[in-house]
Amino acid sequence: MRTICIFTGTRAEYGLLRPLIRALERESEIAVRLLVTGSHCADTHGATWREIAEDGIAVHERIEVLMDSATHAGVYTAMGLGMIRYGDALMRIAPDLLVLLGDRYEAFSAAAAATVCTIPIAHLHGGELTYGAIDDSFRHAITKMSHLHFASTDAYRDRIIQLGEDPDCVFAVGALGVENVRSVELHDEYETARRLRLEPRQPYLLATFHPATRSALSAEDQLDALLDALDRFEDHVVVVTGANADAGGLSINRRLAERAARNPERYRFFMSLGTQLYLSAARHASAVVGNSSSAIIEVPSLGVPSVDIGPRQAGRVRAESVISCGEDSARIVEAIRQALTPGFRDLAARAANPYDRPGTSAKIVRELVSRDLTAMSLKTFHDRC
Structure with a gap:
């Protein structure tokens, strides 16, 4: 044995x-x-x-x-x-x-x-x-x-x-994460919306943001730029998951929870969604935004656009469905707008995933x-x- x-x-x-x-x-x-x-x-x-x-x-x-x-x-x-x-x-x-x-x-x-x-x-x-x-x-x-x-x-x-x-x-x-996409039974659009506390067919962005521990910006400044950009997309609710246990992570989570409490019409904060609900949420999102590795490794196999922000994941092999942008709000807005275009969504639906x-x-x-x-x-x- x-x-x-x-x-x-x-x-x-x-x-x-x-x-x-x-x-x-x-x-x-x-x-x-x-x-x-x-x-x-x-x-x-x-x-x-x-x-x-x-x-x-x-x-x-x-x-x-x-x-x-x-x-x-x-x-x-x-x-x-x-x-x-x-x-x-x-x-x-x-x-x-x-x-x-x-x-x-x-x-x-x-x-x-x-x-x-x-x-x-x-x-x-x-x-x-x-x-x-x-x-x-x-x-x-x-x-x-x-x-x-x-x-x-x-x-x-x-x-x-x-x-x-x-x-x-x-x-x-x-990647094992891609195997999860293939094997985990995902929720349909309506069950996903219910679990995320959304109205049926409400468009949303799924966001996860971890401290970029080698960024020239503080975790607070990084988050400010992201939130400023997300606020521009008023027709989308933002479903955001908690940051990890790096230096600055608790501060990010506290501010995200406060933002969701102050603005419940626009933000939903979940410390953890679990594998099944996270992948389901990504599958039905308009785009996945942030700097988590999941947006680069797993999300391309769901046929959904990803916006990768800042230097945290710089250097990773990535699919054509991943848009990389700087940390300032203007560039994040530009990248999200590109991700939401019909042409890019069609590209993401067809893009090959190098981790698959x-x-x-x-x-x-x-x-x-x-x-x-x-x-x-x-x-x-x-x-x-």
């Missing part, structure tokens, strides 16, 4: 990992252990660990580390505390393999703890670039601590190999189940000739 520990620290990350967790649970020779932490455990971020329990997935370790995520000190304190508590949890679980997704600081701390505990790591979504966030550095550092790599595109696979990883351990498998590949979770499971972990754990640096 092989024990695989899956780490999740955010609602978005769990939504991506869920099909993989389900697939591993169906393997008779695999024992799945879930380590849940970060914003999942924080009431200020919706206590989304409950969504995992409601899905019927067992939470084996629930580790609270999130301190005051509104400040840089809160983030690095959570990182240090996380490394200690994740190490303790990994020693209790004693997994044969740890699975991590992405580039968050929580995942970096878990990877560091696993490295000290000599637990091999499988990493998803390595090789990507996000110049506008400190997550870029965490992602590449996790790559160097990991032993198996599941990239979402061929370009990202090449970059992982460029970082010195063995090509035999690096696979381009597509069949059988993503099945390919990952095959490697997680069959790999010789002892041989794999002896890493060398692969020099490109």
Whole structure:
């Protein structure tokens, strides 16, 4: 029996990992252990660990580390505390393999703890670039601590190999989020509107905005520009979801909640929609606006225009349905107007998604189940000739 520990620290990350967790649970020779932490455990971020329990997935370790995520000190304190508590949890679980997704600081701390505990790591979504966030550095550092790599595109696979990883351990498998689009039963237009507290057929924009941690602007200035732009589209309601647990995230969420309370006719604020409702909301939106990776990775497979704002996702491969713009309100307005034109909506409906590949979770499971972990754990640096 092989024990695989899956780490999740955010609602978005769990939504991506869920099909993989389900697939591993169906393997008779695999024992799945879930380590849940970060914003999942924080009431200020919706206590989304409950969504995992409601899905019927067992939470084996629930580790609270999130301190005051509104400040840089809160983030690095959570990182240090996380490394200690994740190490303790990994020693209790004693997994044969740890699975991590992405580039968050929580995942970096878990990877560091696993490295000290000599637990091999499988990493998803390595090789990507996000110049506008400190997550870029965490992602590449996790790559160097990991032993198996599941990239979402061929370009990202090449970059992982460029970082010195063995090509035999690096696979381009597509994105789990796109697999969700294909497999999750989405709500129809009317049920989506009901759950979003909208009138039937009311046009709306779906917005998510996280702090761009390497932007020259403060989180407050970034949000001001976005809200100024959204206010211009008076015929659309704005459905907005909460920011993540980066420095500045709590301030953004507080202001969004206040905006929705003051202007209930125009704004709906949800700390977390969950995977099914989020994808349904994106499917029926006029456009998806903000700086979340979902607008670049998943939304193109729904045939809906995306407006990606500022530098946070700069460097990612993107579909033709994604419009990139600067952080000032005038450029955001211009980009949203373009996204709402019939011509661009037709383009988005036909655009190919570079993250879309069949059988993503099945390919990952095959490697997680069959790999010789002892041989794999002896890493060398692969020099490109």
